[in-house]
Structure formats: structure tokens, C-alpha cells
Amino acid sequence: MENILREPSWFIAWKKSMDKTYVPNTDVAHLPEYRIEQIDKELELYTLKEAFETEGIRELVEGLLSSALLPNPVDEAAAHARSSISSGLVFYAQPKIDDTGIAIEQHAVIETTVSGHMGADLLIIIAKTGAHVRVVDKVIERDRGARFSRLCVVLTEEGSSVELANVVDVKGLSVDFQRYGLVGAMAQVRFLDEVASSSDCRIETASMLIGDGSRSVIDHALLADATGRFTIADRIDVRSKEAEGNISVAGAIAGSAHITYSGHTATKEGDIAVSARESARFLLLNDSAGVEATPAIDVLDRHTNVAHELSITHIKDEELFYAQTKGIPLPEARLLALEGFFSPRNLSKGFLGRLHKCLKAYE
Amino acid sequence: MNEAASLRLLGVTIAVAGKAVVHDIDIEFAKGELTVLLGANGSGKSTLLNGLFGHPDYALTSGEIVLDGEDITSLKTEEKARKGLFLSMQQLPEIPGVTLTNLLYRARIELFGKDTETPVEFHQRMVVLAEQFELKKELLLGEVNRGISGGERKQSELLQILALSPRYVFLDEIDAGMDIDMQRKLRHIIQHLLGRGVGIILISHHIGAVKDLAPHRVLVMESGHIVERGDLSLVHEIEKNGFSGISKNAYE
Numbered sequence: 300m301e302n303i304l305r306e307p308s309w310f311i312a313w314k315k316s317m318d319k320t321y322v323p324n325t326d327v328a329h330l331p332e333y334r335i336e337q338i339d340k341e342l343e344l345y346t347l348k349e350a351f352e353t354e355g356i357r358e359l360v361e362g363l364l365s366s367a368l369l370p371n372p373v374d375e376a377a378a379h380a381r382s383s384i385s386s387g388l389v390f391y392a393q394p395k396i397d398d399t400g401i402a403i404e405q406h407a408v409i410e411t412t413v414s415g416h417m418g419a420d421l422l423i424i425i426a427k428t429g430a431h432v433r434v435v436d437k438v439i440e441r442d443r444g445a446r447f448s449r450l451c452v453v454l455t456e457e458g459s460s461v462e463l464a465n466v467v468d469v470k471g472l473s474v475d476f477q478r479y480g481l482v483g484a485m486a487q488v489r490f491l492d493e494v495a496s497s498s499d500c501r502i503e504t505a506s507m508l509i510g511d512g513s514r515s516v517i518d519h520a521l522l523a524d525a526t527g528r529f530t531i532a533d534r535i536d537v538r539s540k541e542a543e544g545n546i547s548v549a550g551a552i553a554g555s556a557h558i559t560y561s562g563h564t565a566t567k568e569g570d571i572a573v574s575a576r577e578s579a580r581f582l583l584l585n586d587s588a589g590v591e592a593t594p595a596i597d598v599l600d601r602h603t604n605v606a607h608e609l610s611i612t613h614i615k616d617e618e619l620f621y622a623q624t625k626g627i628p629l630p631e632a633r634l635l636a637l638e639g640f641f642s643p644r645n646l647s648k649g650f651l652g653r654l655h656k657c658l659k660a661y662e
Numbered sequence: 663m664n665e666a667a668s669l670r671l672l673g674v675t676i677a678v679a680g681k682a683v684v685h686d687i688d689i690e691f692a693k694g695e696l697t698v699l700l701g702a703n704g705s706g707k708s709t710l711l712n713g714l715f716g717h718p719d720y721a722l723t724s725g726e727i728v729l730d731g732e733d734i735t736s737l738k739t740e741e742k743a744r745k746g747l748f749l750s751m752q753q754l755p756e757i758p759g760v761t762l763t764n765l766l767y768r769a770r771i772e773l774f775g776k777d778t779e780t781p782v783e784f785h786q787r788m789v790v791l792a793e794q795f796e797l798k799k800e801l802l803l804g805e806v807n808r809g810i811s812g813g814e815r816k817q818s819e820l821l822q823i824l825a826l827s828p829r830y831v832f833l834d835e836i837d838a839g840m841d842i843d844m845q846r847k848l849r850h851i852i853q854h855l856l857g858r859g860v861g862i863i864l865i866s867h868h869i870g871a872v873k874d875l876a877p878h879r880v881l882v883m884e885s886g887h888i889v890e891r892g893d894l895s896l897v898h899e900i901e902k903n904g905f906s907g908i909s910k911n912a913y914e
Contacts, residue, residue: 617755620717624751625769625822626743635768639759639805
């Protein structure tokens, strides 16, 4: 990890234009462009360069990235992505208290535009004790055929919470996300995503429940269409008492797309009153779509409460006919069934639109 | 042919997997009248209904469906629903993740166009309707036909009929799985619908319940044919002699 920190490309200078778009002011090609759509004024945001120039933040970021708690790259591709980081953003949240003394959530919405073939970037979110943060991170492709890697590291101190919602709606951009959460006592990390792609997509998510009473949620809504190849790997490591881990995957697959999924919730002996749940559901929209799913839960303490669900299914003709007898046309009936499949997730309009187009294409 | 009849089946034949199993059916249905379709298991009653509504496994190979003088035979399933036809299937499939309110709200938009009623307002109105007819309002926010009993699924169908205001309702064993209280509510709803001019076609195996409903018209099917037509007295005869006694007479 220390090698990454010494990577000279980390210290690319950035400028902030009037419209709040961050663009590199060097001649380095193919860096992502960050657009800050919305941010609470109390939520501190640094570019990577700024973070490394700011006393207090630099130590935190360095400490976080060199932490032994951060998992090692799982393969060569992951290692390469980590070693080629050239830009990034750091969110740093102190608790925000309203007039009545209650800590309230701080929000940010960022949009990352990716063009050309590029390396990797970094997104760090640090929530100090009692802080609550929600970051929506949208990835936009400008040029198809590019590859974009992102390392996300989330740290929640005691009693804090972070929700990171990744929204990816691409066709030809290959996406590689590595997301890691370090969850303190009574803290919570939620990794949500909504990923629609016709290309390669790799999302590795791991949460470490370090503090007692910590909680983590990993919740995917996926649409793999055309020739998309998704590799989804989730892991929740329980290292504390009274912790709770929830993994939920809902994936629709169309065309000749394929999803390979592995989920793993690991508990250890002495992790009393731990609750773990894994739900992996896949919907095949046509015969040539495919999925391979391997969920796993290690239960090493008899006081652990676990649940597990895996299903691979398709929309049944009877469902569609039933909806049609109520007056709903076939395409809308299919969309209704598909929305139902993703329930209770509230899908964005963009994702719903992509589902609709996908259904039309494979009618 | 009774010209006052609003919905007519003329020589309808239904095939399954290329083989005709319901043959040359002529039936007239009138507004505000209850027609009961009886017959032993496998006699073709459900096949007839599925074929009429365009189920993909059932093909209407000949004949016509005429509604108010218009041939609606070739209309799609949803288009028939928009014409005011409602089918309550015998086996009610689950639609995971879709609430009954959501299904009905979408259906209402398709049937009546977008109105000013929001989903929340629609749900509130449905709750009032459920209470009025003593139906379980909790079904409205539950997933369609999921995690509920057979009788509750049938209740859900009744809520749908009340919400969608159809002109002709085909009920395929709506009374299956209903307890005695629910059967009383069903009778009340059927009488309510008949009073509003809705034509009802009921398939049932509960002869006692059919007698209580005092149908206007009774038809008996066997081997895909209508073998007997009559009124309430035919129900009494079936109760006494069974279907075998009736069909024996019909072929003689």
C-alpha cells in the first residue's frame, strides 16, 4: 500500500472552476472530471492533492490506506488498479447538529465523467464520531471502450454512519470498483449501487465490522445486458459482538450477458449475538443470459443468527397474462414484474429507463 | 339469438397444443345477469375462459366473441380488459414485489387513462372500498397473491373487480378456499355487481352456494361441449343426480 502513496501521479495539481467542476490543470490526459452536483457546506471535500497538503487530513488518509485492516488486492487486476491511482476525492465529515441538538445527515452528489483509456482514482469518506454522511456517486462515460477503476474506502468512527450510493449507467465503459468499509462501534456503512452496463463490470465490496454493535449493508441493483460480464464479490467480515451484516443482490440479466457472484459473510468464534443475512436473486430475461452464484456464510458461534436466500428465475408467462387480464399491456406487464423483482429498492428514473429499453430490445 | 344479449360467444372452439378441447360454444351473456357454468373436473370450463381471454397456452381456433355488436375475438388480452371484461383465474399467480395497490393503480391508468388521483389517494379510496365490503384492506399493500391463503387470494380478486369496474366478470372458482363468512361476503358482492348491471359468469363446484345465488342461466359442460342449458331447476337436478345423470339425459 505504501507504494501507492508514493506514486507521483497522485500529486497532480487541480483547479476548481467557477461551475464547481474540478479539472486537472496539467497536461495529463484521460483523468476523470468530477462535477459536484450538490454538497452540504459543512461536509469537507478535498481533491487528493488538497488532502495531502492539509495537515490532519493527510495523516488520516495515509493511515487509512496503509491500514492492515484494508484487504489486500484479490488479484492482479485489483493490484494494478490500486497502483495506478492518479486522482481522487476525500470527504471528511464532522457531526452536524441541528438546533435541537440532533445529529443530521450531510449529503453530497458527485458525478465522475470518464473519457478515454484511463487508470484508477480514489474516493475516501471519513465520518468522525457522530457524523452521518450520504454520498451519491454517479459515473458517466464520455467515450466507450475505456476502463475505469475506483478504490473507495469508507471509515466510520463510533456512532457514525456513511451511505455510499454508486450509480453506474454505461454501455462500453469497463468499470472496476473496489469498495472497503471499516466500521466502528455502533457505526454503520451502507454500500448501495445501481449498475447498468453492457460491458465488463467488476465490483468487489468488503466491510469489516470492527466495533461492537457495528452494522453494514451491501445492496446491489444490477442490470447486465448485451455482452456485459459482471463479477460481483461481496464480503462482510465480522470481528465484533452484536454486529449485523446484510448482503442483498438483485440482478437482471439480458442478451448474452453473464453475472458471476460470490458472497461471503465471515463470523468467528465468540462473535456473540451476530446477525447476518445474504440474499442473492437473479432474473434471467432471455435464454442466453447466464449467472453463476456462490453465496457463503461461516457460522462459528452458536449464538449467530443467519439467513440465506438464493434464487435464479425468469418472468413467468402466467404473471404476465394475469397482469394483462387486468388491462396492462405486455411491455408494461414485463416492466411491472421487473420493478417488482427489484423491490423494495426505489430505483432511479435512469435505471428504470434502462430496464425499459432492455425489455424492448429482448421482447 | 337474443339481440339484447351484449356479450355473445358464437361457435367458439379452443385448442390446447394444437388439439381442439372445447368445441363450438354458443353462449349469450346479458348485463346484470348471473350465468353459472357447471361441469365435472376436466370438462373444459377453465379452458374456455382462458381461451376467451387469450392465454398463450390456449388458442381460439374458430368462432367469434361479440361485445355490443363488435367482434372482439382478435383483440389482445389487455384490450379485452379495456372493453370491460374481467377474468378471475382459477390458479392465481404471484407477482413478487408488486403490491396489489400498485397493480391496480397501473391497471386503472391503462383502463381509464391518467386521472388526477395520486397513488396515495387511490389507495385510501381502496381502503374505504375494502371496509365497505368487509374485505381485508391489508391485502392492498401486500404483494400480489404472495404469502396469503387461497381464500385471501380470492378476496384480492374481489377487490380488483371493485376497483376496475368491469362490465362482464368471469369468475373461475372464486369460491374455492373461502370460509363461510367469506362466501357470505361473496354473495353480497355478486348481488351488488348484478344490481349495477354487471354481467357475471361463474364457474363453481359448490352447488349449495350456486343455489343461494339463484342464477339467471345455468350451463353444463362435458368433454368440451355445452350439454345442457337451463335455470335454477337444473342446479337442483344436478344436486340430485350428479353430472353423470344430466349428461346421460343430454345425449339421449
